Amino acid sequence: MMILGLTGSIGMGKSTATRAFAAHGAMIWDADAEVHRLMAEGGAAVAEVGTEFPEAVIEKAAGGAYIDRKVLGKSIFQDGAALRRLEAILHPLVRHGERRFLSIAEGQRCRLAVLDIPLLFETGGAARCDATAVVTAPAFVQRARVMRRANMTASKFDAIVARQMPDWEKRRRADFIIQTGQDKRESLRAVGEIARILATRRGDHWPRCWPAGSDRLLSGRLLGVSDA
Template identity: 40%
Template sequence: MIFKLGLTGSMGMGKTSTALLFQKHNCGVWDADKAVHRLYSKGGAAVKPIQKYFPGAVKGGSVSREELKKILKKDFTQIKTLESIVHPLVSEDRKHFIDTTKFKINVFDIPLLFETGANKLMDKVACVYVSKTIQMDRIKSRKTMEYIEIKRILDQQMPIEEKSKLADFVIETFNKRDTEKQVLNIIKKIESDFNA
C-alpha cells in the first residue's frame, strides 16, 4: 500500500522545487507537466488525437507546444477539446506510476489538482504558497510568457486562497531552507499516521 500526497498551487508558487525536496527525502514523485511532455513527444499517446483535432499543432511527429499555443490564442474555447484529449491520457500515465512505484510515500505534482477532481484520488493534499508579489516576480523572471498568456493560465486556476483552504498542508515557499523543513515535517507526519 502506498500513500498518495497531492501537491498543488498556482504558477510560480514553487511546486516543482518543492516536489524535488520530497524526492530528495525518499518520496516518489509523479509530475503532471512531465507526463504531458511524454504524451506530446514523438510516439506519445496524445500525438494522433491532437493531429486529428489540431492538425497544425503536430510537427515532425510530435506536438509543438508553440503551434498549439498559437491555435489556442486564436480560439481559447478549443482548450476544452484539448483537455478532453489530454486529461484521460494523463490519468492513465498517473495510474501506471501508482501501479509501478517502489516508494511508500508518493507525491503527485498536479497544478490543476482540485480543478480536475484529482484531489479525490489522494490521501492528503499539500498546497504551495507564496505572496502574489513573489509569484509574479518568479513568473516574470522565466521570460517565457507574455502577460496575457500568464493571466489566461491564472484565470483558469482556482484562486490560491481557496486551494490553501482545501489543502491538508500549506507549504510556504519563500526560501528553500524553510520549505525543506516544512517538507520534512509533512513526511514525518505522514509516516507517523501511516504507520499508526
C-alpha cells in the first residue's frame, strides 16, 4: 500500500485534489475531519478538552456537550502553554484515528491511501509517507479565493499565511506538485498522473513508521492555519 501525504496552504485547492484522488480509487483520510469528530458531541476529546478549556464547552439542553472550536481557537491563540496542553490531549487521539484508517485501508487491499494533512511538513508527518504532494496556486489566486470566505479579513489572512510554511518551501520538499491556479482540467490531469505513477510502486512505510506513541499530527484547521 502506497501512502501519499497531501498538503497545501490555505486557499490552494486541496479539497479539489482529494476528490480527484478519490475518483482514481484512492482512500482518503482527513486530519481536519478527525479533529472535528473528536470535539463534536460524543467525541473522544470533549471531556478532557472541556476540563482544560471549560469556556469552550457548549452544553446542550437535552444533554451532551461539544467543543466550540472558535472559542477554543481564541483561548490558545498566542498562548504557547495552552497550545501544548491541547496538543497533549489531541495528538494521541488523532494518531489513533490515522492508524485505524490505514489498518482498514490495508484490510481492503487499498493500493493508494491519501493522508490529507494541512501541516504535513510543519509537523514532520512527511516522514510517515511513501510520497508527498503539495497543492499550489499563485499568491494572488490564493488571496482572492480566501478573501471570498465568510468572516475573512485581510489581517486574518495575513496572520494565517505567516504561521504556515512558505509555499515555495513546500514545493521544494514535495515529491509531486499539483497546480490549481489555471485550468482545472490540468489540475485533474496532474492528479491522474500522480495516481498512475504511484500505482506502479509498492510502499514500505506502513506499519513501520507508525510506532506506538503520539507525534505532532495536529489539524491545521483547529489552529486556524489550514484551508478550512
